[in-house]
Amino acid sequence: MALVQAGVVVLDCAEPEKLAAFYKELLDAEETDTSANRVEIKGAADTRMAFRRDVNATPPSWPRPEHSLQVHLDFLVEDLDEAERKVVGLGGRPVDIKEPAGPFEERGYADPAGHSFTLRRVRPTAPKQG
Template sequence: MAITAHLFAVTIDCPDPIRLAKFYQQFLGGQLRSTNPNFVVLTSDHDIRLDFQRVANHQPPPWPGSSAPRRLHLDFSVDDLEQAEQHLLGFGATLASHQPGGERFRVFLDPAGHPFCVATAGAAAVPAE
């Protein structure tokens, strides 16, 4: 018998869940729920829930270094890449020094050091060959 499963949340380890959840809320919108110093939930009507969990020994993954593997990163699509970049930098993101996507997408680091990518909807719909 097959099991039907649906991804409903991605949990992000970080040193300050409230701060990081507010960063992503500024970018994505949505509602903060279950707000406490150790665990915060960001929900919206359209996306998978993002959970932020305090980890005392958090170390940001290297970008693009190979000293430790990245476990995962988030990808977001936007209408205007330049406008998104300006907003993200204003919210506290950092533009990563290594940009492997050319004009297709941009890599940023969130305030906890996690890399994430932002692409236009067209670039997001068609993976690079």
Template sequence: MALAKLGAVVLDCPDPRALAAFYAEVLGGTVEGDGEWAELKAGDGRSLAFQAAPGHVSPKWPAPDNSQQFHLDLVVDDLDTAEQGVLALGARTLDAEDRSRTWRVYADPAGHPFCLCAC
């Protein structure tokens, strides 16, 4: 028997509303909240939340002397199309040189790493 259920994954960032808007464009859904806390409510009932963190320092990737802390794997149908979309929204490439792989690594506008993964 489980002791708890997962409510939301929360990302620290300098601007919760702006980062929630970025992920809303990538994943769909609606953004709620403002100020210190914003939450992306996806159409499937899942949520991703964003919390203001003054002095936020982005994780480094790859960096053997620093932890990336976590990353999101986002499943897509077409890597090239998804890549064009996330770059247009403000993501930056961290590791997408190997075009033969079924995944590519990016950083969101606040510097959190995420992967686009082909189905």
């Protein structure tokens, strides 16, 4: 067993219950632990996230330079358009990152508390037939 193991990604925010609900729906996750100042969820493949109350939390303004990028999450999806509709329907918003295209199709977003994340299309494992 490794001396140090990856634990939980924790996002600071003013309203952990609301942010947990956003990611719980987005990731089809379940709530695993709740206290007055923290909510934790677990999704597929035991992916865990927690949301900690910080009444002074300042949302990052990325890609604008006013506040540095505090955290960035990448999520893999098969259908970018369908995933985008879900993000926006849950209260997230698209972020124009204006970066050159890379080897992956991806789109940037902000969650309802302002944390940035990317939806990245999973590459098909086999070439298209026909």
